[in-house]
Amino acid sequence: MAQGRLEIDGVSKRYGDVVALREMTFEVGAGELFGFVGSNGAGKTTTMRIALGVLAADRGEVRWAGEPITLATRRHIGYMPEERGLYPKMKVGEQLVYLARLHGLKADAARRSVAEWTERLGVAGRRDDEVQKLSLGNQQRVQLAAALVHNPAILVLDEPFSGLDPVAVDVMSEVLLDKATDGVPVVFSSHQLDLVERLCHRVGIVRSGQMVACDTVDALRAGGTVRLVVEAPLAPPGWAADIPGVTVTEQVGARTVLELGDGADDQAVLRAALDTGPVTEFSRRRQSLTELFRNVVSQEVAA
């Protein structure tokens, strides 16, 4: 199957008076794992539904491998909806075979694929159980299997990690990385930013229906505030207050976290710390995606 990038190009959408998306634009390359993050109501689900074609955009276009997505190409998308979409009274195995066949697999291939994915996702022993008898986490594993059984060329997953236990998170992470390695563009939304930071090649931060930052986490960090962590057990409160260009953001016990402004000298901080007695830790701390996210979102609010 042809590999290609998924492009969301200038997509706008209103629900009555509510503007859900304003020229939403980003792309996910073949083989790329893309994390889609944003506050509640920012427009992630709306974007994903439009990418899948279950919702029409007011303006803009979604393309795959350079061509607008059509009914035929939609069959190659694996989608995991936020509201989940399994039939509660149907047996897990029957349901997955049905879904695989709906996407064009022959009966034998569908059964093989269902056996493979339920095994991989740890729900093979539940194939004869009704979906409603499974725990929520296991239903979610089945939902992921439903997105994968037809060997999709694009994966679009709405909060696939929510509510999963740590082992299931590892299984899900591994599957998504493997699909990306196979050349599939994979986009998923999540509020678990540590996970997004760890897994994704690139991240898009969306606010009020617009993409406000989109890059690798390292690139998004570049130019951000430099933070220092200093542990000086004998330092009195306020020991760093008079160092030029330095703001203390946290002081708990022996540990102080400081932000360096433009031109601030980290060696001046070290000297001031040593003046108080022993220094047991002195390190630079990289901004986490959570901190980046807060900055981007608050900048936008201020704008």
Ligand SMILES: Nc1ncnc2c1ncn2[C@@H]1O[C@H](COP(=O)(O)OP(=O)(O)OP(=O)(O)O)[C@@H](O)[C@H]1O
């Ligand atoms: N069917 C609908 N009718 C009216 N407004 C809607 C509808 N669906 C979404 N919206 C509105 O569109 C905006 C974007 O919602 P969307 O569900 O896409 O956000 P989200 O980023 O997925 O949020 P969350 O993280 O909470 O799932 C919100 O203001 C929401 O209230």
